[in-house]
Amino acid sequence: MTAIRATNLSKRYGGTLAVADLSFDVEPGHVTGFLGPNGAGKSTTMRMILGLDQPSGGSVAVDGKPYREWRRPLRKVGALLDAKAVHGGRSARNHLLAIAQSNAIPAGRVAEVLEVVGLSEVAGRRIGGFSLGMSQRLGIAAALLGDPEILLFDEPVNGLDPDGILWIRTLMRKLAAEGRAVFVSSHLMSEMAQTADRLVVIGKGRLIAETSVSEFIGRSSQGYVRVRSPRLAEVAELVKVGELHADHLRVTAMSTLEIGALTARSGIPLEELTFVRPSLEAAYMELTKDSLEFTS
Amino acid sequence: MTHILRSEWTKIRSVRSTVWTLAATAVLMLGLSALLSASVKSQADGPIPGGEAIATSLMGSMFASLSMAALGVLVISSEYRTGSIRTSLMAVPTRMRLLIGKIVVFTIVSLVVCAVAAAGSIGVGLAISQPPSVDLGQLVWSTMGCSAYLTACGLFGLGLGTLIRHTPGALVSAIALMLVLPPLTYQLPGEWGKAVNAYFTTNAGQLIVTGRANDFLGPVSGFGVYLAWVAVAMVAGAVLLQRRDA
Numbered sequence: 001m002t003a004i005r006a007t008n009l010s011k012r013y014g015g016t017l018a019v020a021d022l023s024f025d026v027e028p029g030h031v032t033g034f035l036g037p038n039g040a041g042k043s044t045t046m047r048m049i050l051g052l053d054q055p056s057g058g059s060v061a062v063d064g065k066p067y068r069e070w071r072r073p074l075r076k077v078g079a080l081l082d083a084k085a086v087h088g089g090r091s092a093r094n095h096l097l098a099i100a101q102s103n104a105i106p107a108g109r110v111a112e113v114l115e116v117v118g119l120s121e122v123a124g125r126r127i128g129g130f131s132l133g134m135s136q137r138l139g140i141a142a143a144l145l146g147d148p149e150i151l152l153f154d155e156p157v158n159g160l161d162p163d164g165i166l167w168i169r170t171l172m173r174k175l176a177a178e179g180r181a182v183f184v185s186s187h188l189m190s191e192m193a194q195t196a197d198r199l200v201v202i203g204k205g206r207l208i209a210e211t212s213v214s215e216f217i218g219r220s221s222q223g224y225v226r227v228r229s230p231r232l233a234e235v236a237e238l239v240k241v242g243e244l245h246a247d248h249l250r251v252t253a254m255s256t257l258e259i260g261a262l263t264a265r266s267g268i269p270l271e272e273l274t275f276v277r278p279s280l281e282a283a284y285m286e287l288t289k290d291s292l293e294f295t296s
Numbered sequence: 297m298t299h300i301l302r303s304e305w306t307k308i309r310s311v312r313s314t315v316w317t318l319a320a321t322a323v324l325m326l327g328l329s330a331l332l333s334a335s336v337k338s339q340a341d342g343p344i345p346g347g348e349a350i351a352t353s354l355m356g357s358m359f360a361s362l363s364m365a366a367l368g369v370l371v372i373s374s375e376y377r378t379g380s381i382r383t384s385l386m387a388v389p390t391r392m393r394l395l396i397g398k399i400v401v402f403t404i405v406s407l408v409v410c411a412v413a414a415a416g417s418i419g420v421g422l423a424i425s426q427p428p429s430v431d432l433g434q435l436v437w438s439t440m441g442c443s444a445y446l447t448a449c450g451l452f453g454l455g456l457g458t459l460i461r462h463t464p465g466a467l468v469s470a471i472a473l474m475l476v477l478p479p480l481t482y483q484l485p486g487e488w489g490k491a492v493n494a495y496f497t498t499n500a501g502q503l504i505v506t507g508r509a510n511d512f513l514g515p516v517s518g519f520g521v522y523l524a525w526v527a528v529a530m531v532a533g534a535v536l537l538q539r540r541d542a
């Protein structure tokens with residue numbers, strides 16, 4: 001089973017092309033990060049997956065058929081798009097009950113998912129008074145109601161405190177470990193590095209990369225050696241291939257051993273000689289720098 | 297479909313504004329019935345005929361029609377305002393099923409509540425105006441007619457809410473179509489003007505409450521014309537609901 005398959009998906013809003021010819025797969029058993037700068041088209045893509053927005057071109061299938069063709073979709077797919085998009089006058093329990101009833105999910109599930117997200121105590125309170133963290137948990141409870149094989153989360157950690165972030169990360173990994181497909185969007189690479197094992201990276205609505213996290217780091221950015229010295233200019237002359245910065249020299253073509261040997265022979269003292277690992281953030285910045293919608 | 301109905305019933309009963317609007321509608325009808333019946337009674341020279349007593353008791357339906365329309369609007373526009381329409385459509389992606397669910401639940405709730413309110417209003421009114429005799433058939437007919445009319449007004453609101461999505465916009469259109477424009481059509485000249493006036497929304501719809509006829513329509517045919525207006529709004533709303541992005 002391919003949990004989600006987008007095929008040449010496009011979406012145009014008037015003059016803006018929000019998503020352009022986007023194809024990717026989301027597989028079960030993984031947390032797939034959906035990564036892209038602000039305005040890249042992540043939320044738009046998620047709305048198309050869920051049958052809320054009609055694609056202008058291409059198609060997207062959920063376990064083989066369009067979302068709108070599933071009769072009890074919440075038993076197949078659970079999603080959290082916007083945690084604050086709820087009717088504030090309802091209690092958490094009634095909010096979830098109405099959703100459960102629509103998909104013939106037993107009412108007993110409501111108490112179960114409230115327990116899972118830690119909201120049992122406030123089940124009878126009006127959700128209009130919930131904090132962002134509580135709303136986020138309620139949204140996740142709604143997504144879990146139908147015990148779905150496929151889960152979509154749109155920027156679930158936005159505005160959460162470190163505890164909340166850790167909780168969501170752990171939950172997503174647990175869901176994937178149970179064999180479910182978890183598709184989670186973010187505009188922060190660092191966030192994805194800690195949660196996802198696969199990545200779909202987009203920019204300006206187009207696919208930039210679809211890989212595993214480790215492959216992504218390896219492919220897009222090499223490491224380099226950072227050299228600091230009181231006699232930096234002499235070092236630069238010596239190694240020839242370096243890139244001279246204000247307080248350090250950056251070398252990609254030589255190893256620390258080679259540089260160390262070279263400078264030792266000339267008796268130049270060094271303050272620092274480090275191999276800087278490629279960071280995910282750097283890899284991401286490099287890949288998306290051409291596709292930032294708003295450049296400041 | 298029963299699952300969707302159950303879900304819509306949970307939604308409608310679990311929001312305080314629904315319950316309050318329904319209660320306000322009933323109180324408004326009862327209060328106006330008492331007030332107007334008392335005033336008719338005090339100004340009458342002799343005994344008040346049963347038919348007139350019933351008609352007076354139901355005069356509050358003019359205002360109740362607006363609160364029911366507002367409730368109909370809110371059933372869907374509040375979901376657009378909060379964004380919870382997306383949750384609803386994720387749960388029920390066949391949009392017509394969602395809309396039909398809303399229509400059915402609203403209709404049942406409204407028919408029941410409005411029938412009770414109408415019967416109560418007639419009871420209060422008759423107790424005050426004390427007509428010498430009342431035709432039982434007319435009493436039942438008026439109660440059901442009033443309930444049907446108010447429900448149709450609510451469905452008009454629901455149709456406009458689906459069409460316009462935006463609460464204030466839908467409310468203003470409902471007030472314009474149901475309350476402001478109908479009396480204005482009296483000003484239209486000629487035979488055509490008269491026909492437009494007779495067929496215009498609540499001018500036609502109200503006939504079933506009063507049990508009277510106008511130059512063109514009787515109580516039942518008038519109500520039929522009103523339902524056609526409601527259907528136009530609802531179908532237009534349904535078509536757009538089907539086509540638009542949520």
Ligand SMILES: Nc1ncnc2c1ncn2[C@@H]1O[C@H](COP(=O)(O)OP(=O)(O)OP(=O)(O)O)[C@@H](O)[C@H]1O
Nearest residue numbers: 013016018036037038039040041042043044045187
């Ligand atoms: N309903 C809409 N009408 C018009 N334009 C839209 C609509 N929804 C999205 N867009 C445009 O489509 C583009 C993609 O928006 P989208 O919200 O999908 O991005 P995103 O990747 O989710 O961004 P963010 O990280 O800020 O949430 C943006 O240029 C946005 O302005």
Ligand SMILES: [Mg+2]
Nearest residue numbers: 042043044154
């Ligand atoms: Mg977004």
